[in-house]
Amino acid sequence: MTRHRSLRLRPQIQASQDGAGMAINRSPRLRPQIHAGEQGAGVTHRRSPRLHPQIHANGDGAGVTRRIRRRRGTSPASPASLPDDDDMLREILIRLPPLPSSLMRASAVCRRWRLLITDPKFLRSFRAHHRKPPLLGVFEISDPGIVFNPILDTPDRITPQRFSLGRYTGTCELLDCHHGRVLVKDWAREELLVFDPITRQPHSVAVPPDLGFPFLHGAVLCADGDQGHVHGGCYLSPFKVVMVSVHSQGTRACVYSSETGICGNLISTQAPYEVIGKSAVLVGNCLYWLSIGEVIVKFDLDEHSLTVIRGPSVTNYIPYDNRQIIQAEDSTVGFAICDCSCFQMWQMNVNGHGATWVPWRTVEFHTILGFPPRIEGQVDMKGYDEDTGAFFIYVNSDVYIVQLKSRQSKRLPWTHHFSSYHPFRSFYTPGTAIVGGSNGAEFLHNSYDDWQV
Numbered sequence: 001m002t003r004h005r006s007l008r009l010r011p012q013i014q015a016s017q018d019g020a021g022m023a024i025n026r027s028p029r030l031r032p033q034i035h036a037g038e039q040g041a042g043v044t045h046r047r048s049p050r051l052h053p054q055i056h057a058n059g060d061g062a063g064v065t066r067r068i069r070r071r072r073g074t075s076p077a078s079p080a081s082l083p084d085d086d087d088m089l090r091e092i093l094i095r096l097p098p099l100p101s102s103l104m105r106a107s108a109v110c111r112r113w114r115l116l117i118t119d120p121k122f123l124r125s126f127r128a129h130h131r132k133p134p135l136l137g138v139f140e141i142s143d144p145g146i147v148f149n150p151i152l153d154t155p156d157r158i159t160p161q162r163f164s165l166g167r168y169t170g171t172c173e174l175l176d177c178h179h180g181r182v183l184v185k186d187w188a189r190e191e192l193l194v195f196d197p198i199t200r201q202p203h204s205v206a207v208p209p210d211l212g213f214p215f216l217h218g219a220v221l222c223a224d225g226d227q228g229h230v231h232g233g234c235y236l237s238p239f240k241v242v243m244v245s246v247h248s249q250g251t252r253a254c255v256y257s258s259e260t261g262i263c264g265n266l267i268s269t270q271a272p273y274e275v276i277g278k279s280a281v282l283v284g285n286c287l288y289w290l291s292i293g294e295v296i297v298k299f300d301l302d303e304h305s306l307t308v309i310r311g312p313s314v315t316n317y318i319p320y321d322n323r324q325i326i327q328a329e330d331s332t333v334g335f336a337i338c339d340c341s342c343f344q345m346w347q348m349n350v351n352g353h354g355a356t357w358v359p360w361r362t363v364e365f366h367t368i369l370g371f372p373p374r375i376e377g378q379v380d381m382k383g384y385d386e387d388t389g390a391f392f393i394y395v396n397s398d399v400y401i402v403q404l405k406s407r408q409s410k411r412l413p414w415t416h417h418f419s420s421y422h423p424f425r426s427f428y429t430p431g432t433a434i435v436g437g438s439n440g441a442e443f444l445h446n447s448y449d450d451w452q453v
Contacts, residue, residue, distance in 0.1 A: 029088045090122060098130040100428040101155040123233065127427050132387055133232025136428060137163075138421040139177055146174050146184065148197065148424070149414060151401070158428070163197035173418070176279045179231040181221035181239060188235075192241060193221050194258075198426060199235050205256050207243065208263055212252075215245040219280035219287050219303075224256065233427040242280075242287055242299055244306075248273045253299055264304070271295060271308040279422060281325040281386055283333045288325045296325065299363030311335055312346045312357035321420075322381045327389065328360060334434035338381045338393070341365055343404060363404050370409040372396050392421045 015363070093116065096102040104183055107114040110288070127133070136158055165172075166180070172193065173185040182195045182338035190213050192205040207213050222229075224237035231427040241256040243263075251271040255264045274291035281288045289297040294311045318337045328334030328347040335346045335357065347360040365371055376396050383392035391402045393409075402409040 007097060022118075022124070025113065071198065072306075083397075087243045088117060090116060090125070093117065093122070094126050094129050094273070098126070098132075098134050098138070098427060099152070099156045100134075100158060105155075123427075124230075124381060127230040127233045128228060130427075131230060133180070133425040133427045135385060135388070135423055135425050138392070138423050139163075139174055139182055140421050141174050141419040146172060149421075151412065163424070165195055166200075174220045174422060175217060177422040177424050178220055178282060179234050179239070180235070180424075181222075182422075182424070183218055183241065185216065185218075192216075192218060192243070192271075194239060194241065196235060197424070198428060203239075203258065205241050206263075207373040208254060208266065209254065210266055211243055211254065212247055212249075215247040216243060216411075217245065217276050217280070217289060218243045219282070219359050221282070232425055238276040242301075244276075244289060244297060244299060246271065246274065246276055246291065251297060251306060251308060255304065258294075267304060267306045268304045269308060271297070276325070277320060278420065281327070281333075281384065283325075283327045284331045286333070288333060290323060292320050309348075309355060319380075322379070324381055324384050324391070327385060327386050334360060336381075336391075336393070338379060340375055340379055343391075361404070363407065368404075368407050368409050368412070371400060371402065372398075383423060385423040385425075387423075387425060390423075392423075 093106055093113070094104070096106060103117050104159045107117045114252070116384065128361045134156075135151055137148055137152070139146060139148055141147075146165050148158075148160045149155045150160065165184070171186065171188040173187065174182070175185050175192075176183040180198065182197060182198065184193045184195065186193050189204075191207060194205060195201075196204040207216060207232075219242045221240055221242070222231050222234040222237050223240045224231075224234060229237070238257070238259045239364060240258065242253065243256065244251070244253045250268050252266055252268045254266050256262070259265070272293070272295060274293040274295045276289045276291050276297065278290045281290075285301045287301065290311070291297065294313070296309045296311050298309055299305070300307075311323075312335050314337055318339060322338040324336045326334040326336045326345065328345070335348070335350050337344050342365055343361075343363040345360045345362070346357045348355050348357055366373065378394075380394040381391060382394050382399065384390070385392075388403065389405055391404070392412075393400045393402050399412045399414040400409045401412060
């Protein structure tokens with residue numbers, strides 16, 4: 001029986017002319033071809049010129065010469081040069097992440113980049129491009145007083161000492177954090193203090209006697225009304241402080257302006273006397289304070305009006321710490337509670353007949369990625385970030401930041417929960433050197449010491 005094999009898959013074996021040897025022919029595309037030399041003493045290997053070098057015997061067979069054919073286009077490409085046009089470079093740098101290390105590292109490349117990055121015009125464009133400042137950490141009241149807890153990882157982590165309030169901690173009560181500023185209540189001097197952690201510049205605010213200092217609460221907001229202004233880099237911008245007091249004689253409020261240095265007219269309304277225990281939440285253009293009962297104090301920033309509304313009826317077993325005013329859809333005000341198994345939320349609908357609360361969402365704990373699968377002990381709601389809708393939850397002796405919209409969570413490196421957390425957001429960039437009066441190089445050197453890298 002004769003078997004026929006494929007010529008392309010198997011080598012062909014043929015006898016030589018004298019029958020003393022055999023020549024093996026292989027596919028030229030797969031194997032090198034072997035041919036006998038003229039004297040039969042040597043062989044010449046012929047390989048594919050595109051895959052292997054060619055080896056040829058010299059005239060006397062004493063040596064070989066190897067020629068290597070180089071592929072076209074294999075030479076290394078020359079490095080791309082930096083753009084010479086400042087406008088093009090500016091558009092590239094604007095798109096860096098809005099984190100503390102981004103512009104700082106870019107400013108260390110060369111003098112040209114540093115001058116561009118520290119330009120106030122560039123910093124305004126940088127903030128306008130990103131719109132929302134990053135969450136740098138939270139302020140809280142601890143054993144030493146008011147302290148800052150960083151939330152970012154290295155190289156963006158800022159040390160607590162960098163945002164220390166200094167001597168304004170021992171006898172001060174933390175009231176509010178908004179638009180890159182901190183509002184504290186100084187019991188020793190019976191005044192309010194507005195503090196900028198980045199520039200470390202304090203500003204004292206006198207409290208009108210009619211408000212009653214022991215019952216005073218407040219919120220600090222940026223007062224820059226320029227079109228296109230982005231909050232979070234308001235170091236040179238004016239600010240206002242909304243002061244609210246709730247006591248037996250009624251609810252009163254007034255607004256302090258840093259531009260004029262005085263407080264406006266006193267605003268009052270009748271309301272049941274209930275203690276406010278949480279900081280204000282900014283929803284739209286209104287501030288909301290939640291009392292220990294079901295009363296919510298609302299201050300309209302446009303109309304400078306003060307009203308009192310009732311919150312949704314919830315069961316009495318929900319502690320006050322686990323109730324929170326939130327921002328719902330379409331910049332409407334909402335209300336959330338947290339028990340041992342889920343979040344429950346309501347949304348306030350306003351119509352011609354008044355305001356009503358309707359159920360909005362329920363999020364079970366087991367559907368949140370990264371959250372503990374088993375809850376042991378108490379669950380405390382310690383803070384709320386109105387810009388992203390994130391909650392700070394203390395559970396199983398750990399603190400988690402929980403995003404209900406994406407149903408994700410992250411465990412933070414904190415093991416204590418002495419008081420409520422006040423989220424602090426700001427664009428922390430080298431441009432703040434202009435405020436302190438130092439040059440960019442000096443700020444660059446000092447700022448690297450503020451990080452734990």
